Amino acid sequence: MQKALHTFSIPVMGTGHSIDSPIRVAPYGINSVISIVDDLLVERIRKHYSKIFDLPYTNIPRTAVDGRAMRITAYLDLVQDLVQKKFSEIKNQPFFEDNEKAKYFEMLPTSSELRNMYLKLVGSPNSGDTDELSQKLTESMKAGSIDVNIMAKVDGFSYTNNGQPMTSEFSDGNAALRGFANSKVSSSLILSAGFNPRLYNYLAEFEDFYRDMKGNIKKKIILKVSDFRSALIQGKYLAKKGLEVFEYRIESGLNCGGHAFASDGYLLPALLKEFKEKREMLSSAIEPLIKSYYEDNREGGFAADWELSDPRLTVQGGIGNNGEAKRLLQDFEMDATGWGSPFLMVPEATTVDEPTMTLLQNAKEEDLYLSGVSPLGVPFNNVKNTGSEKWHKERIKKGKPGSPCPKGFLESNTEFTENPICTASTHYQLLKINQINESDVTKDEKEKALSKVLEKACLCEHLGNGALITLGILKENRAPQAICPGPNIAWFDRQYSLKEMTDHIYGRSNVVPDERPHMFAKEMIMYVDYLEELIEQSDDPSADIRSLTKFKNNLIKGMEYCEEIATSKPFETENLNSILETVEEQRHRLNSIFEKFEEKVLVAE
Template sequence: MQNSLHTFSIPVMGTGHSIDSPIRVAPYGINSVISIVDDLLIERIRKHYATLFELPYENIPRNAEDGRARRITAYLDLVHEIVNQKFEDIKKQPFFRKNEKSRYFEMLPDSSDLKKKYQKLVEMASGSTRDFIASELTGEMRPGSIDVNIMSKVDGFSFPKSGQPMTAEYSDGSAALRGYANSQLSSSLILSAGFNPRLYNYLAEFEDFYRDVKGQIKKKIILKVSDFRSALIQGKYLAKKGLEIFEYRVESGLNCGGHAFASDGYLLPSLLKEFREKKEMLSSSIQPLIDKFYEEERGREFSTEWVDNDPRITVQGGIGTSGEARRLLQDFEMDATGWGSPFLMVPEATTVDEPTMQLLQQAKEEDLYLSGVSPLGVPFNNVKNTGSAKWHQKRIEKGKPGSQCPKGFLESNTEFTENPICTASTQYQLLKIDQINQSEVSDGLKAKQREKVLDKACLCDHLGNGALITLGILKPNRAPQAICPGPNIAWFNRQYSLQEMVAHIYGKIDSLVPVERPHMFAKELVMYVDYFEELINQSESPADDLRKLTRFKKNLEDGMAYCLEISKGQAYEHENLESITRTVEEQSKRLGELYESLQSSALVLA
């Protein structure tokens, strides 16, 4: 269970923006994550890269038996082959030249033993000793991990011509898991978006998630978690099946890209403090369950010679400077950080089409917002004026709102139909708007309800279109583009090279963002007070919601106090601690005013 050579990774970004990131960055030793939700997009990308690299390709049609799993396996195996090919080409290059091999080593963090050895080599005089060390260095190179992400709750069932749903192993989540499990990859599976017992149970069907006789695990499990309690519960659940967690990946509830799963007012610093203080429990409470499984189910003891059974803890969500990263790694003792949105501005790492790239470069803080576009009903980080938004608006104006739902991965609503349909589909939106129009509520409320319905967008299709445009598979006018950046991207206003962004992450160059950029902790705090205000505005019964919102406020206040404590310490270079002090003062006052208005409403309506 090897760790990365780097102290950062590139998380999953939508269904398409990191779809080929491993091909781009893994040859340089950088870990990145592919979404395997959209197997139909994956098949088109596979065809493109098979053609580009002159590798065999045979289409797996949409109606093929177990087609979803097979498409995913075929693509992951292709990515594996291409990454290895590119990596071996880099390894063969000579030292002491300005080439891809020098880029590989120069991008490593200065703290890396491999980097130190490389720097020593560069300073050595020619001779047999230098040749020996050069050979050793080449042998110690390794590619980045080709990791995959499954959203646990995106686990619907297909309905064949018979109209009856297929059996459990053919659910979307299970088929995606099987596709990964059957691949050649030795990497990590990231499970996100909640706890799905059926999917977790299915993991136990595949030996690659268990230790072999040498104690190695070919496919590791990473859980994206929102708090320590959730991490412990899920870790114990899997441990009873002998499944170990390689890494717990903590993400800010709001200050992130994609879907935002807000906590109950717990700010990221408070969550990380708890992980730091209790991380030993993630081994001491769970390892006995693993030991018991191997003894009772495998008939052998869990060997004390097997290493790396203490899980890593990493963090992502809104990180924007090297100083913030250093605080997370050093003060909070995180094992690594995840940098998502900034890499949307790095064409060497992600697939963002030119119109959307221009939109991101020009985006200000006010253009980035939590939207209601996701058919999952979960807040979704968005930017104004995307190609997808314009496409949907044109359909609304023509009286044909919504999408024809070409893929159906987010079909879950049975309000009007026996089989699930998507709330972003034309079928659902027309039915729902008709119901709203015939209701007896006020015209003002009808307008708000219609707006909420029409807000839903076709994320299944549109989140992958940027990749298809970038790779030349589709024209921009035939592929409406959606994207899901975090608010952090407002401070990155141009395209960057891969080496430039990595140097920024490690503080090797002047910061790419201005000094006035608020600290990630300050930005998250503002977002949570915004969210608190939205909860109040949406409350239909303030008296009934008062207790829940009081708890939310208390958690926020505790988090503010801790942020204030952090702000009084010594700042790392490129870390704007002063913004935390100012923000806590402003938002504390605002929170109090919002709570007073809530109490007044609760008393009036009680």
């Protein structure tokens, strides 16, 4: 397994905000992730960069057979070419100058052998081994990975011009996978948002996910997971098909950006502890299945000189300073960390339009919230007063709620129609509003139901608009902007350079205030908030008492473990005191919330 240069990566951020991040950061050796959900956005970005770099461009029309896969392949091939072009330019620059090559090495981790070798070189320009060191450093340079993300839940069927559903090969998920598989990039596919057997089975049709004659895998598989059991089940499922998981990417259920897939009250420290203690199982349970597959299905079987490497474990969600990163890397033995939302404030890394950037710079913790805007029906991290929110409110005032649904990637509801439609669409919302108004319920119940319907937003279009505005493809007044930062962004209040952010990550500087609560403390509060919301939404307390009690008990165990962590020696910049204070406050609050709920149960019975 090739060791990554950096101990962090930049995760996917919406459909648009990291759409060209590899072009921006991969030449400096930094891994980042592109969403390939929106192939129409991908096509517009490809056209833009083809024009910028004077490259040939032929439009792949929306009506093209297998157009979705073709658009994704064409864009990834372009990204690969542009990354290699810029990387080669940096690699060929001289040492001993204030240039991009110096920046490449200066941004490496403080503990990096390459960085220390570079510092030795520039610190002794007249030493006898200058040429040898220069050559060795240049040969050791490599570009970052152009990784892609597919949300397993976003796998609707495509339809012909006659309205007939196409075969499963052309489903959104399978077509996106095929687009990546057919591209020339050698990188990783991140599968997120749940287990999709159809999509997982389709992986087995592409040779790039298997070992070649030398034992190398061109395209690796990364699973984004929220618990150990799920990781093991999915890993074994793929292993039976001879597919190896390169990395398990563990994410906080709530303290993250984008969609929030809450666990049953399992706090991140408790989850990481389990992964650390059972890590060996992710190899021992998988290895026999992989070897058995090759022996039964591949000529020559599993070669004796092939090495089955242990899968990497990485973590992301709410990390805010070097002290917290060190806790994750050293105490929990993670291989790397993911830093998402802070990079929204780094124009060198992501595409955030100016109005939204200003909104993020001024956002306080109370402006960042878990919303119900996603048509997927999954809680979605959001910030108040986005362009998207204003646009939707204006349409409601005009009596035209919802969106015309120009892309349809999140169409899944068949409540009123034979073919799925999106719950954020005008079509659905007008039908649902009419149903609610004609229903025999109280005025308060109607208002509550209407509010939930009208909250849904057009994420397909609006999450990509920030990139189109930033790149000058669309005017701001024609492109309502949505964004999905995690609550951690409240502590990053200005724009940062790429070098500033990497220096912050590696502890060479600190750009957030010391009083910022620990990431574990923030997650704790979010989970108590979430449980309170579940209790308030409970229509049948007697039926829900068992599952909610389990949730509460898991939370309490997690809090107790957080207390243990808080009594250990803090890493520099790590605010462990905030954990102790938060445990005391949230434990009291949790007990109070649950006492009231138990009273409701008694009354109901």
